[in-house]
Amino acid sequence: METLLQQTLNGLVAGSIYALVALGYTMVYGILGLINFAHGEIVMVGALVALQTILFLSSAVPGLPPLVLLLAGVVVAVPACMALGYLIERIGYRRLRNAPRLAPLITAIGVSFLLQTLAMIIWGREFHVFPQLIDTAPMQPVAGVVVSPMQIFTIVVAFTLMGGLMLLVNKSRLGRAMRATAENHRVAGLMGINANGVIAATFIIGSGLAALAGVLFASNYAIAHYSMGFTPGLKAFTAAVLGGIGNLPGAMVGGLVLGLVESFGAGYIEHLSFGFLNSSYQDIFAFMILGAVLIFRPSGLLGERVADRA
Amino acid sequence: MPTDNTRPILEVRKLQVAYGGIQAVKGIDLQLHKGELVSLIGANGAGKTTTLNTLAGVVPHAGGEIVYGGDEIGRLPSHLRLRRGLALVPEGRGIFTRLTVQENLMTGAYTRRDADGVAADMEKVFTLLPRVKERLHQTAGTLSGGEQQMVAIGRALLSRPQVLLLDEPSMGLAPLVVEKIFEVIHAITREGMAVLLVEQNANLALEVSERAYVMDGGRVTLSGTGRELLSDPKVRSAYLGEELLAA
Numbered sequence: 001m002e003t004l005l006q007q008t009l010n011g012l013v014a015g016s017i018y019a020l021v022a023l024g025y026t027m028v029y030g031i032l033g034l035i036n037f038a039h040g041e042i043v044m045v046g047a048l049v050a051l052q053t054i055l056f057l058s059s060a061v062p063g064l065p066p067l068v069l070l071l072a073g074v075v076v077a078v079p080a081c082m083a084l085g086y087l088i089e090r091i092g093y094r095r096l097r098n099a100p101r102l103a104p105l106i107t108a109i110g111v112s113f114l115l116q117t118l119a120m121i122i123w124g125r126e127f128h129v130f131p132q133l134i135d136t137a138p139m140q141p142v143a144g145v146v147v148s149p150m151q152i153f154t155i156v157v158a159f160t161l162m163g164g165l166m167l168l169v170n171k172s173r174l175g176r177a178m179r180a181t182a183e184n185h186r187v188a189g190l191m192g193i194n195a196n197g198v199i200a201a202t203f204i205i206g207s208g209l210a211a212l213a214g215v216l217f218a219s220n221y222a223i224a225h226y227s228m229g230f231t232p233g234l235k236a237f238t239a240a241v242l243g244g245i246g247n248l249p250g251a252m253v254g255g256l257v258l259g260l261v262e263s264f265g266a267g268y269i270e271h272l273s274f275g276f277l278n279s280s281y282q283d284i285f286a287f288m289i290l291g292a293v294l295i296f297r298p299s300g301l302l303g304e305r306v307a308d309r310a
Numbered sequence: 311m312p313t314d315n316t317r318p319i320l321e322v323r324k325l326q327v328a329y330g331g332i333q334a335v336k337g338i339d340l341q342l343h344k345g346e347l348v349s350l351i352g353a354n355g356a357g358k359t360t361t362l363n364t365l366a367g368v369v370p371h372a373g374g375e376i377v378y379g380g381d382e383i384g385r386l387p388s389h390l391r392l393r394r395g396l397a398l399v400p401e402g403r404g405i406f407t408r409l410t411v412q413e414n415l416m417t418g419a420y421t422r423r424d425a426d427g428v429a430a431d432m433e434k435v436f437t438l439l440p441r442v443k444e445r446l447h448q449t450a451g452t453l454s455g456g457e458q459q460m461v462a463i464g465r466a467l468l469s470r471p472q473v474l475l476l477d478e479p480s481m482g483l484a485p486l487v488v489e490k491i492f493e494v495i496h497a498i499t500r501e502g503m504a505v506l507l508v509e510q511n512a513n514l515a516l517e518v519s520e521r522a523y524v525m526d527g528g529r530v531t532l533s534g535t536g537r538e539l540l541s542d543p544k545v546r547s548a549y550l551g552e553e554l555l556a557a
Contacts, residue, residue, distance in 0.1 A: 180417045189367070191418055
């Protein structure tokens, strides 16, 4: 029972980070029909820019409280990633808007390599220690479950952001324009909606979420690295497909489910495989899920509602 | 903007449109005045829809001029043409099926910042189209074709256009619904809006329009008042044949 609760908690922490990243994939897919494979790298850039900011500030102004440092890291990393997301769309994808679908997809993979390589040139190949500005040491166990302040912080921040995004998309003028553009660019233009602007906004919002996910990820695992975006990016993509690509609640559910499956998988994989595999093989679960979803339910858990289409 | 009523609000000169090497519109001239209901009739493939789409900025033109309110707007993207007051209800209605009826209407008012004015116009649309109000919170994709057409027209009206381009509003609708929609179109023009109507049902279009243009093979082959064209033997045999037989 205790293990069960513990694994649930761990799963929610990882899952809420996947969900934040998955939202970016699914928003872009919903509006452009494009899998933006460079999205995972935004997570990495977010983490490394925040790290750079924190290191700079803590040496320039010694004695700043850790929360201020973390906040400063976020305040720099989020706009930086938003600008990066905008530039990727503007330079990389916009002119391919009417090209065959393979062209922007390959461009996305190219952008992903480009960003990784640039990050490697700037920050080197080594693993950087990401400072633990919020305590990752477990607090007093509650009902046998150990939880750290950082884990609580992660879940609270992620769920707040997800709630905020849902409000934005469902209640605001921009959100309405995003949904209209996602359904039909041409008619959205006839309503006076600047589809290019809405698409840019989608990239900007998704990249901001990814930057925050990057900071959360690096803070939880105390590490930052030029290729750290690859695996979470791929898993978030899996989460988006699991939930039904293009569907925002689906991306959130998919992220959380993936986090939980991984966490339980890691906890029980030794028993399941009769000691043949151990918890370092936990990554196989994400890809088993991806395979299973693509075979059995390609539209995902909450995938594209068909009934309300005329 | 000049209030000179003799000057057309929309003037098209020598408009040409090409699709992948095929000349769909071959240099047509059109004029539309404030408060006027003008229709564009002709067979399938005559270039009517292409003409409307080009006027709204959905399709680029290959030559000629589109002068709206005294300015050449031929190079503006569609969202900027709407902001100037040129709205298109596209063929097939172009409803956002996943949005509610209310959200669809609100996208029509997307460019407006006057919340009070929007609310007042919303009430006007409800008076004109009571069915829309009944369906307000329904997902638009669940509506019938006629209701969707009403939403599409209401949505266009919420942008407060000066010129409304209507592409086949009667398509696929029951006669009673068509009648209702034409009543609405009439009401709109009485308020001073100019309407350019593309219509398959030539008989109906000519009856209600002040003027009309007949298109054939990308050219305007005839023009005149609705009455003149209705009694024109060429028009009768080419475009009204079916209706004459049915009558």
